[in-house]
Amino acid sequence: MENRLKPMDAEQLREYGHKMVDFIADYYKTIENFPVLSQVEPGYLRNLLPNSAPNQPDSFQHVLDDIQAKILPGVTHWQSPNYFAYYPSNSSVAGFVGEMLSAGLNIVGFSWIASPAATELEMIVLDWLAKMLKLPEDFLSAGQGGGVIQGTASEAVLVVLLAARDKVLRMVGKDALEKLVVYASDQTHSSLQKACQIAGIHPENCRLLKATSSTNYALSPEFLSETISQDLTIGLIPFFLCATVGTTSSTAVDPLLSLGKIAKSNGMWFHVDAAYAGSACVCPEFRHYMDGVEEADSFNMNAHKWFLTNFDCSALWVKDRSALVQALSTNPEYLKNKASQANMVVDYKDWQVPLGRRFRSLKLWMVLRLYGLENLQCYIRNHIKLAKHFENLIAQDPRFEVVTPRIFSLVCFRLLPVRNDESHGNKLNHQLLDAVNSTGSAFISHTVLSGKYILRFAVGAPLTEEKHVNAAWKVLQDKATSLLAESL
16 A cells, blocks of 8 residues: 555655656657647547546556557647647747646635735736837836736636726716627637627627728728717717737737727727737837737737747736726635735736636746747747748749738638639638648648638747648648649
């Protein structure tokens, strides 16, 4: 019985921890041997695992063997250098060890007193990141605003929408909920719609304005102004505008300055979602895409996408933290304490939906310290260079076209249809996507723009090099050749 695993024991943790780190390091060494997109069928795992949990403990080696044989085949390998789908979800050595430390300390930092370092480090590292992004001083914690780590951009947009909703309802009366209107382009992430559903905004009052190729799929300020005027005429209350720097489908950049002025003149909350492209804005040559952020009430970027910080770590800054606190705070007897009662501290439970929260600032702190700004800038620039390289490869093959201008590290492209038959073009590109992904040697995803089925090639995995981009392009070309031969 001596080897029985105790609930916690320093020496057993050392032994198991070393084995797990070795297992993970070996995984990274062999990651290219796996098909990038898992090729299993739905329900595959139920046949491989028992129907109930064991009564007696199993051996750690046996569990590791099961992970290798049964779990890894059902994993889509987001860290593979041949992963080009959706947007990246970066893992790094620094992010990993920060995550490990967070798991080791395992605190639940809902209020300052629950772990003072967790709250204070979060305030400090988000001030650091805000300065790297050259955010206006209003977003720093020294004033009325500050930053907070949310789980995802979906949580970030929800909490600011709730803050904006309650702020306007305090002025116009809570019965006016059915008159509140939200504005964004139809390229905005679907999390805004979900936030509206949760916040009780009437579905017909969620205005997703059509963006077209004429603005490269950015929101038109003129169209926004017209829509707001029409809504005011019929007695509705415009209260929230969401703009995006780097939309999900095509990395479109909404014109923040013009949109911000419209929001301000109508007394609306202006939120900027830069979940993906915010990372690029630490490079001076890309910072101009955020120009106009000074007009925003809130700004969000995901350090877990393209900034070497393991999931989850979504940074949200607000200019007026009291708006968040008023919408989300509770003060139950069992959480009362001197520091909170005296208003001397930030209690992050009042800036988010759940009560409990992990010590996520550790991994961001590790990333910023162990890489430093210059290395992070080089990392981003390298991916953008690789995306440019991919764009050039497409330009050399007349069978393909780039569909929207590349801005960051996403290339939107398609295989041109035979005889300009658009319906055939959509089917052809869908087939090409499936053909490439079923090889397992690369993984790409798609979107639809102006009714056309478009392929997305997003460079951003930490291990990706030029040879991986070239290999993916060769697979695309080979599969395109086969498909075109079949369609003749």
